[in-house]
Amino acid sequence: MASRKELSSVSSSGMASTGGTLDSPVKQVQIEGLVVMKIIKHYQEEGQGSEVVQGVLLGLVVDDRLEITNCFPFPQHTEDDADFDEVQYQMEMMRSLRHVNIDHLHVGWYQSTYYGSFVSRALLDSQFSYQHAIEESVVLIYDPIKTAQGSLSLKAYRLTPKLMEICKEKDFTPEGLKKASIGFENMFEEVPIVIKNSHLINVLMWELEDKSTVADKHELLNLSSSNHLEKSLQLLMDRVDDMSQEIVKYNTYSRNLSKQQQQKHQYLQRRQQENAQRQSRGEAPLPEEDMSKLFKPPQPPPRMDSLLIAGQINNYCQNVKEFTSQNLGKLFMAEALQGQN
Amino acid sequence: MSVYGPVVKIHPVVLASICDSYERRNEGASRVIGTLLGTVDKHSIEVTNCFSVPHNESEDEVAVDMEFAKNMYELHKRVSPTEVIIGWYATGFDITEHSVLIHEYYSREASNPIHLTVDTALQSGKMNIRAYLSAQMGVPGKTVGVMFTPLTVKYIYYDTERIGVDLLQRTRDAPSRSKGLTSDLSQVGGAAARVQDMLTTVLAYIDDVLSGKVAADNSVGRFLTDLVNKVPTIPPEDFENMLNSNINDLLMVTYLSNLTQAQIALHEKLVLLS
Numbered sequence: 001m002a003s004r005k006e007l008s009s010v011s012s013s014g015m016a017s018t019g020g021t022l023d024s025p026v027k028q029v030q031i032e033g034l035v036v037m038k039i040i041k042h043y044q045e046e047g048q049g050s051e052v053v054q055g056v057l058l059g060l061v062v063d064d065r066l067e068i069t070n071c072f073p074f075p076q077h078t079e080d081d082a083d084f085d086e087v088q089y090q091m092e093m094m095r096s097l098r099h100v101n102i103d104h105l106h107v108g109w110y111q112s113t114y115y116g117s118f119v120s121r122a123l124l125d126s127q128f129s130y131q132h133a134i135e136e137s138v139v140l141i142y143d144p145i146k147t148a149q150g151s152l153s154l155k156a157y158r159l160t161p162k163l164m165e166i167c168k169e170k171d172f173t174p175e176g177l178k179k180a181s182i183g184f185e186n187m188f189e190e191v192p193i194v195i196k197n198s199h200l201i202n203v204l205m206w207e208l209e210d211k212s213t214v215a216d217k218h219e220l221l222n223l224s225s226s227n228h229l230e231k232s233l234q235l236l237m238d239r240v241d242d243m244s245q246e247i248v249k250y251n252t253y254s255r256n257l258s259k260q261q262q263q264k265h266q267y268l269q270r271r272q273q274e275n276a277q278r279q280s281r282g283e284a285p286l287p288e289e290d291m292s293k294l295f296k297p298p299q300p301p302p303r304m305d306s307l308l309i310a311g312q313i314n315n316y317c318q319n320v321k322e323f324t325s326q327n328l329g330k331l332f333m334a335e336a337l338q339g340q341n
Numbered sequence: 342m343s344v345y346g347p348v349v350k351i352h353p354v355v356l357a358s359i360c361d362s363y364e365r366r367n368e369g370a371s372r373v374i375g376t377l378l379g380t381v382d383k384h385s386i387e388v389t390n391c392f393s394v395p396h397n398e399s400e401d402e403v404a405v406d407m408e409f410a411k412n413m414y415e416l417h418k419r420v421s422p423t424e425v426i427i428g429w430y431a432t433g434f435d436i437t438e439h440s441v442l443i444h445e446y447y448s449r450e451a452s453n454p455i456h457l458t459v460d461t462a463l464q465s466g467k468m469n470i471r472a473y474l475s476a477q478m479g480v481p482g483k484t485v486g487v488m489f490t491p492l493t494v495k496y497i498y499y500d501t502e503r504i505g506v507d508l509l510q511r512t513r514d515a516p517s518r519s520k521g522l523t524s525d526l527s528q529v530g531g532a533a534a535r536v537q538d539m540l541t542t543v544l545a546y547i548d549d550v551l552s553g554k555v556a557a558d559n560s561v562g563r564f565l566t567d568l569v570n571k572v573p574t575i576p577p578e579d580f581e582n583m584l585n586s587n588i589n590d591l592l593m594v595t596y597l598s599n600l601t602q603a604q605i606a607l608h609e610k611l612v613l614l615s
Contacts, residue, residue, distance in 0.1 A: 033509040034357040037502065041354045041389065044499045045421055070361070075419040089416060096413050099406075100393045101365040147501045151528045152508045183609040197509060200360045200461060205510045207468050208353055208496060229594060240601065247608070303612070310605045317598035324591040329529045331587055338580055 026136045026191055027064040029156045033197045035071045036154065042073040043112045043144045056090065057108040058097070061136050066191075068140075069103050071110065106130075108156075110140035115235055116319045119188075119312040121305070127159055128167045138191055146319075149228070156191040163187050184310035228323065236316045239309055246306040256298045346490065348385045349455060349472040350497045353506055355391045355430075356459065356470065362393035363432045363461040370398070372433040374443060376410055377457060378417060378424040386427055386455060387497070390417065396443075403439040405446065428455035433462065434469065441487050444475055456489060470494055543568075 035057070043053045055073035059066065072093050074086065098104040109130060111118060118141050130137040138156040146153035159167070162182050197205070278284070355377065362373045375393035379386060392413050396405040414426060429447045431440060440456065447454040453474065460469040473489035498506065547565070549555040575583075 032361075034354075034361050036505050036509065037354040037357055040499070040501050040505045041352065042420075044501060045389065045423075073420045089419060092412065093416055096409060096416070099395050099409060100362060101367065102362075144501055147504055152505050183613070184605065195509065198360075198364060200364060201357055201509075203463065203468055204353075204356055204360055205506075207470070208356075208506065209510060226590070229590070233594065233597075236598070236601070243605070250612075310609060313605055314602060317602045320598045321595055324595045326529050328588065328591055331584060331591075333529075333533060335580075335584055338575075338577070 025064065026061070026066045026138065026158065028066070029138055029140075029191050029193045030065050030067045030196050031140075031154075031193060032067075032069050033195060033201055035068050036152070036195060038071050038073075039110055039112075039140070039142050039154075040144075040147070043142065046073070046076065052114075053112040055110050056093075056106060057110055057138075057140065058094075058103050058105060059107045060103050060105055061107065066107055066136050066138060067196075068107060070097070072097070106134060106137070108134075108137040108139060110142060112142045112144055115145060115232055116143060116315050117235055117239075117312060119308050119315060121308060124159075124167070124304075124308065127157075128164065131159055131164060132168075145228070154193060156193050157188040158191060160186050160189050182307070184307055184314055187307065187311050229320070232316060232320050232323070236313065236320070239313050239316065243306065243309045243313060246301075246309060249301050250303075250306070253298060253301050260297065346474050346492050347382075349457075349492050349494050350385055350387045351457075351470070351494060352387075352389050353496065353498065353502065355388050358391050358393075359430055359432065359459050360461060363459075367395075372398070372431055374405065374429060374431045376414065376426055376447075377428045377430055377455070378414075378421075379427045380423060380425070381427055388427065388457070390421070390424055391430060392417065398439060403442060405443060407446070426451045426454070428457065430457040430459060432459050434458070434460045436473070436489055440489075444487070448475070455492065 039055070042055060046053055053073070053076075055071050057068050058070045058072070059068040061067070075089065094104045094106075109126065111123070123139065127137075127139050130139070138158050141155045141157065143153035143155075160182075163186070166182065359373070359375070362375060366373045373393055374396050375391055377388050378390040378392075379388040381387075394406055394410045394413070396403065398404075417424065426447070428451065429443060431443075436456070436458065444454065444456055447456075456473045456475070458469070458471050458473070472492040472494050474492055476488050476490050478486050478488040543565070546555070546561075550557045
């Protein structure tokens, strides 16, 4: 097989903490062209109806690079088949692929997304179980709508070690999160992606270029933007609504808590007063009652959901900004061209 | 040369898969074979997926793992129920006698299977991608032979596939065969540069025609008039208005999203403090 070299890639700022290197075992993800095409094809054929389309990534780990050399799609969740089917499907697939010398090591999974809305509990859980089992796994998020607009949108994410800790403890109370000092920015880290092709595939590319027609691949320069903006803003508004609900919940909780503190305080004071009175009258003081039984503290609401929503909102905003910056560029270009006429 | 028979439309995924399986073949195997999946139309066959099947080939016999092929097909059907076996592929330049046997097997699986050859060894300097249909030939009553008739091959893409393939094609130019994914504005710049290149080519052609170097071609001329007429003439004030309103919309949205981001960041900090 041809020897492989690598080129350091351009990393795009996403939800990761920008600047500085990632302190994780995987610093870069190298994807083969074949995998990219398979993911695109899978969404195109099977993903028009339902929201997400998922699959497994196969490959190997070399130094601090994660090489993804192949992938296979997962069937959709149908009503009749149970989970058992999935595990068996996966096992069979991997066994068969091993026969034809394809890397059969699980290194992650991919998912398609709708306008960038992928930060959800399900994703977190799946990625956590993957990362727990395999240290270097990533989740590839493919955005088909952004791709259709002109540029391939593929991002690789991992959970930060801090978030892994928290998921392990399952401690989602506010105190727990405060201890780990996690904000929505430290939830996921983005890993830069490089696309790599072998020589033979490059030959294939030359052939294709020769034989295929020059398609109108100028979607990228399309000036219309309102449709996409509208949808993104709609999703953003929904999320902000969810967020405000969470905030209200948290506020009521803290108000309840402080009210309860007050009540406890008052009760204690009354107790003490009574005891003082009784003492002055010469009677035995009343026994101290167990505070915790009298005043049950309210349940602190889990903060994980609000964290996820915050992360999602951040993602939406980021996408919207990218989109608007592109469109502004196009508009200025159009203006310059018009000025010349 | 007119070719009868259906047109074969191939997606680039299939070819990339074939090349990949060829690279990963076992020691000593000179070629790889596998099954082609896709859909059949009246006049065309669309090949959308494939998987390789392990096989052993020697001078006088060939063994293909049929179990494996059936199994894989079942698994694939779970994901995309619309794909059926439409034929098989083999790497290599020629069609050998073994191909006939394998083709017979596949004709049991699918009606009128097609046979695709991809020359990965680049024997003739190019990667010949050809498709064949089998036809009976010979004198009736005596031994019947099989002839493989060639079919026209076309490449088709979904839109998103096209964009993906474009990106992959750019890895050809980098000496280390790899390419990172570029970000926003540079992509727009890249697209604009491409359009500019195309315009330069067109202009060069026009210059040549005007100076008499190249004979004028009517159809090209018609395309050019179409092109020029497509640019709409808008009075400058209207254009200014449209431009400004668009820019205002975009700026407002940017401002809103920045505001939202600042808001949630603040919220986070406050929660951590309390």
